[in-house]
Amino acid sequence: MTTPIDISEKDGIRYLHFGSSWVQGAMRINRPWNLELEYTQEMMASLLLRNEARWPRKILLIGLGAASLTKFLYRYRPDAHLTIVEIEPDVVATARHFFKLPEDDKRIHMIIGDGAEFVLGTNKKFDLILVDGFNEHAHPGQLNSLPFYQACRSCLSDQGVMAVNLLGLCKGVLGGFAHILTAFNERALLFPSCPSGNTIAFATEGELINIDLEDLKTAAIALKEDSGLNLLPTLSRLEKAKICKDNTLTI
Template sequence: MPRPQAASVLVLPSPFFSDSDTIRLLEPADCDTRDVLRQVVSGEYDRPFVIDDGSTRTLHFSLSLIQSTMSLKDPFALELDYTQAMMSFLLFLARPQHIFMLGLGGGSLAKFCWRHVGSARITVVEIDPDVIAFRDEFELPPDGPRLAVIEGDGAAHVQALSATGEKPDVIMMDAFDRHGLAGSVSSVDFYESVLRALAGRGIMVANLAGEGADRVEHLAMIGEVFDDRVLSLSLPDGNDIVLAFKNPAFAPRWRDVATQAKALRARTGLDFPKFAQRLERNSRLRYF
């Protein structure tokens, strides 16, 4: 039986934390709110939802999985460490013309790029219409000349890029559902399609999370397809951020990267020097 589509976001008192918190759901106003909240608490609820505690707004696929976090005081900031680390591609490609994202979430990366990477047109492909339905809750700018959010399978869109001749400079992969990494991005064929789709000096940035064995498997596939032109960051929260480079002559000049890191920190506020130091260290240790 298909799920009813909500005309708007339903805001209710949250069943968690303090009485002032709210939970936002894609349910009709005349739904059985008590039963819906029971499903959320028990883990039976199978749609994304948003919890607002007055200072942050978080997108959940389940109670145990926070997919995105937004500060209400600074909606364009990157609150989660892994999203900050994913921006480290700017150390190697300062002025991308087209950034192609797989997975919208709460739109944190799209918003940050929209504000701080003025050279770039941003395309986001999100398979779940329920996630897209929350875009206004996370203050994502409307679609326009520099931003487009498309409902669809990101892996299929990457494969189609080669046929259209479109060559993104950056492909960012943050493609998760409530079960982990989406199956459509979990193959050598997918990573080969990414390699084909990228511009000549293009970079793929992937967020790998979940079971350790799954991360190792993806790292191996990426290394195989990109001929080990790979840099990585392992974060304390269990995420691995992987940068893979299409250019066969890729060889980072770490002094230049360090200079770029300082300029990026001054412009965006993110600790790019830390990312640069850790990427260089891992490169010298051959850790990826």
């Protein structure tokens, strides 16, 4: 890797950096399974969108970082198989050494490679695709292109959901979301920006998502009881933004 990987610690939190002060990932040392960064929590709003008891069973993560999403899903979705595509082998080694990435070849399939090339070349189907890949300049490259999102759609199962972290696109957030809308024939939703500045987009394939906000809150409470993750503030922002017509989230 041309850009050095740096590790810092402050107030019980370990941070991952790619040669700058910009945080690429974080872990609270005494709670390594928790999601420390707000945007990773918001990406897990995906888990509220399907009400099947054992959903998702097959998960694709593009970008590893500090393995926060991987660890959370590994712990709280024990039936799920996770495929992770990370372009830099040093990031994988760092996640294992400093961020407690589990060693479990039965449930975790680690691929060192380009995420865009992977989805363009695979015929596998996934219930959940999480896209969170950036370089040291917060640029996603081909991970924010129409062909990539079209390929992601083709990789989704009938219950499939994709969540994308659009951080780093700045004024291009809406342009990036426009690619997602085109790829998914308008079946996408842009959540209000997190206080941290990240913007998370969700898109789906197959069965319509049509959930009353009160039912989403009930699901969020259940997820909080199970994992400690509190998505009620996310749903409150969603409600205040009046994105959901008739208080119903539809994708």
